[in-house]
Amino acid sequence: MITAPAMTFREWDGPLTSDLVREPAKFGLGQVPSRLLPDATTKAICGFCSTGCGLKLHLKDGEAINLTPDPDYPVNLGTACPKGWEALAVLDAPDRATMPLLHGKPVEWDVALKYFCEKMKGILDTHGREAAAFLSTGQIMFEEMAFLGSLAKFGMGMLHGDGNTRQCMxxxxxxxxxxxxxxxxxxxxxxxxxxxxxxxxxxxxxxxxxxxxxxxxxxxxxxxxxxxxxxxxxxxxxxxxxxxxxxxxxxxxxxxxxxxxxxxxxxxxxxxxxxxxxxxxxxxxxxxxxxxxxxxxxxxxxxxxxxxxxxxxxxxxxxxxxxxxxxxxxxxxxxxxxxxxxxxxxxxxxxxxxxxxxxITGQCNAMGSRLFSNTTSLLGGHDFRNLAHREKVAAATGIPVHRIPDQPSLAYDQILDAADSGKVKAIWFVATNPSHSWIDQSRFNRILDKLDFIVVQDMYCSTETAKRAHLVLPAAGWGEKEGCFINSERRIGYSPKVRRAPGQALADFHIFRLIAHYWGCDDLFRGWTSPEAVFRVLQRCTENQPCDITGINGHEMLRKSGGVQWPLNREQAAKFDVSTSKQRRLFADGKFYTLDKKAKFIFDPPTEIPDQARDEYPLVLITGRGTSAQWHTETRTGKSAVLAKMIPEELMLDLNVNDARHLKISDGMSVRVISPRAELTAKARLTTCVNPGEVFLPMHDNRVNQLTYASFDPYSRQPSYKHSAVRVEKA
The missing domain is CATH 3.40.228.10 (Dimethylsulfoxide Reductase, domain 2)
Structure with a gap:
């Protein structure tokens, strides 16, 4: 096995990114077992970011033991970033959720599912369909997303559900x-x-x-x-x-x-x-x-x-x-x-x-979430408020139209406000860790403390959100289940199951099937027997939509073609040549998707920044990604020993040298970063990469969002993580 050389954080800044994707072995990323035969491989799509890289998974006895980038995939052309190289390694972490946990104690699936249904039904029956909500993800396959959103809204009778794509896209x-x-x-x-x-x-x-x-x-x-x-x-x-x-x-x-x-x-x-x-x-x-x-x-x-x-x-x-x-x-x-x-x-x-x-999208399947999660848009980019749309989706799915809500969900922050006020009593979190990632984290966790029922469905039982759950449902991760992702360029790619999930963990798809059975609504989803069966349902939902994918001949076509960008309707498919049609862009004919086929100039005057710097808090905190080895809350990347060598051992605050001189802070000194909401301790890294009056922290540390100020765009309801007033002092 190739081992990574010892490196300091500074050695991983900027230009080395190119070396990482060109010469990964130089940095200990991945190992290619020479004993494998050339045909002992299968192909998959990386499950980290929205780039949607193709990977070749090397198999032994039918299970993936290693991977290399796919040189033929039109996205990455044989390269991969550090996260992609370590995609399999993080599946073997010791804190994997392997059995359902009820109030922290292992129970069988039968007990967990009966409890889930009893509690959720009791809350919905007593307080109405707005009393429970789900908050999902851009990390699971879109067939699973569609099943979750349809099960919750059409089968269980919830009205509200959103996803952590609200934070990014x-x-x-x-x-x-x-x-x-x-x-x-x-x-x-x-x-x-x-x-x-x-x-x-x-x-x-x-x-x-x-x-x-x-x-x-x-x-x-x-x-x-x-x-x-x-x-x-x-x-x-x-x-x-x-x-x-x-x-x-x-x-x-x-x-x-x-x-x-x-x-x-x-x-x-x-x-x-x-x-x-x-x-x-x-x-x-x-x-x-x-x-x-x-x-x-x-x-x-x-x-x-x-x-x-x-x-x-x-x-x-x-x-x-x-x-x-x-x-x-x-x-x-x-x-x-x-x-x-x-x-x-x-x-x-x-x-x-x-x-x-x-x-540029954030998560591996945020584009899939946008089209198929059934949260703020009805399946296939339709409108809950439009009767014709509801009737079309009902016909495509076989769900009676009266079971489809005629209004969209509240947005993520509005669901939380409803929980704060006592209107929402239960939240079901799927493959997301908002106790770490949500803005003004302390308020978020105070709201969770008010809920009657918290369910977390995740591949790890150690996340900050899972630790607060009444019920944890153990889920399979990427590589342990099958389905499709959609990347930033609208490319739909298929990823297979190449590993067994540990213990009693199940694919999210199968968890949803079980819940439908225990709830008593499985007859609504009798045709939803596999991810590919749901893919066919979703194709019908997209017919005559801008995202029409009725021309894709199932998962097999995606496997053979190197992914397919939407749209691909039946007429386009008749002309589609997988060898020459790898790249397709929209609006080449100048026609848009408005009624008159014209795009619209939209504008408003700038408004005042909500949390401005002031005497007591004179610096502006900016947050963002730390290194190419880190991913979001590090739920997965934090499990890799190789990736751990590419990030600093302690939280680093980027501070301008002029501000540091004024504050009498030297490089490497321990400092307190204080906002009106919280404070944390970090090490100062003096730099000219941030301007005077500004500081930067990577979003991956589980304390950073204690500092951030919760403001939201009025149209998208997306949180504003990029401007919070703070001060910095010697620790």
Missing amino acids: ATAVTAYKESFGFDAPPFTYADFEESDVLVFIGANPCIAHPIMWQRVLSNERNPEIIVVDPRKTETAMAATQHYAIKPKSDLTLLYGIAHLIIREGGVNQNFINEHTNNFEEFAKFVADYTPDRVSAETGISVEQLNKFAQTIIKGTPRVSFWWTMGVNQGHQATRTAQAIINLALMTGNIGKPGTGANS
């Missing part, structure tokens, strides 16, 4: 729906390689999506790379232009760039006239965002603003705009995302190679 969903008429990321990963200008806003793919960054490095067009981010991230270090704006001044900046593009004659008037609405009103609106005003509000000089705008104008028609959590997790996130969309529309940079207004 709700903004992009809302922005696309309002601007394009449907939640439709338009791009394909080939656009990373075909752009003349790439603009990354609130995105750090070098660390968060290393394989996407590898695709950028493969661009042979000598592109300009523009990064808009308050921090000098690893991606910003590699960029040709970095604009270190004041935190959450991005909306003002984008309006200012639009102003300059219009002033300099950089708009594509033909595209605007033929394919968009509301541009004249938008142009009048941004007339007030002069360079002087924007410079004062963002901290970017007038000269820099002009250079930014001129780069876009000269780069037309091959400019691509990319964003992720730095935009989505803001108090005015939806309008910020739409300001990015507006730039793509006004310059005609959409529907063509190397272009697009492109949201």
Whole structure:
């Protein structure tokens, strides 16, 4: 076995990301057993981030014992990040949930399921269908997501359910729906390689999506790379232009760039006239965002603003705009995302190679959650409030239409508010750990203490949320079950079962089947016998939708084709050649999903940041991903000894050297980080990568969200993790 060399955290910053995906063995990532025959393999999709890399799983006696990246998969082309290399290792952790736990004691499945149904039925019967809710994930297969949402809402009679995709992608969903008429990321990963200008806003793919960054490095067009981010991230270090704006001044900046593009004659008037609405009103609106005003509000000089705008104008028609959590997790996130969309529309940079207004998704199956989790949208991107939609889904699923709710769920934060007020009495958490990840963590956990019944269904019994549960249901993990994921570029990929789950742990799919049986509603789901059977149901739900996948011939086609991007309806499938149709983007014909087939310019003035720096709390805390070896709450990546060598042993606070001098803090000193909500201790890391007045903490530490201020975008209801007022003191 290859062992990883001893390394300090600093050695893993920035540029080494490229080495990690090119020469992984150099860093102890993975081992390829030479004794395996070439045909003793199968293929899978990685279950960590939204990149959706293809992996070759090497088998012995029918079980995966190791893996290598798939050189033929069109996403990653034979590369993998540290998390992907260690995907199998984390399945063997000693804290796996192996039996149901009732009040902390092991019980048989029969006892657990009877208790689950008795408690949930009692709460729903006594307090009504709004008294219980489920909160799910972007980590399980979409066939499982669909089963959960349908079981809870159609079978058990719950009204409310949301997912932790609310923390990462709700903004992009809302922005696309309002601007394009449907939640439709338009791009394909080939656009990373075909752009003349790439603009990354609130995105750090070098660390968060290393394989996407590898695709950028493969661009042979000598592109300009523009990064808009308050921090000098690893991606910003590699960029040709970095604009270190004041935190959450991005909306003002984008309006200012639009102003300059219009002033300099950089708009594509033909595209605007033929394919968009509301541009004249938008142009009048941004007339007030002069360079002087924007410079004062963002901290970017007038000269820099002009250079930014001129780069876009000269780069037309091959400019691509990319964003992720730095935009989505803001108090005015939806309008910020739409300001990015507006730039793509006004310059005609959409529907063509190397272009697009492109949201980079977070979780491996957040796109699947957006279409099929049955939370805020009815299956297949339909509307709960539309009778015709309910009737269509009823016909497709075989569920009586009267069992389908005629109103959408409350959003995540609203479900929690209802629990705080006593209206929601029970919550069922599936493959998510919000006691760690939810904003203003202490309030979240106080709310959990009020609930009559907490169920956690997870592969580990040691998560912060599982420790608070009355009932823990042990679930199989990635590699221990089968189903499909949808990645950022809309590619549907199949992942097989290649390992046995430990103990009595079951695939989430089979847990849902058992609950349906014990609840007494299994007759509603009599055809939902396997993930592929549910896939066929969901195909019918998508018919004539923008996400129509009726042309996919089941899991086998996905296995053979290297994944398939939606849409693929029957007519498209008749022309589909898996050898030549690996990459497909949306809107090549200039037609969008609105009633008049035109995209819409949407805008609002910037509003005041809720938790501003002030005398007692003079610094702005920004949170984000720490290293490419870490994933979210580290529920899985924290189990890998190899990945542990790539992260600091202690929580590190990035502090500007000038602020440190004023505070008399030296590098490596223990410091207290204090907000009005909580405080924690970290080690100071002095740097110029954060501006004076700003500090940065990685989101993976289980204490960081005790500090964050809970504000929410009014349209997407997504939490704003990127701006909280704090102070720093010597410990």
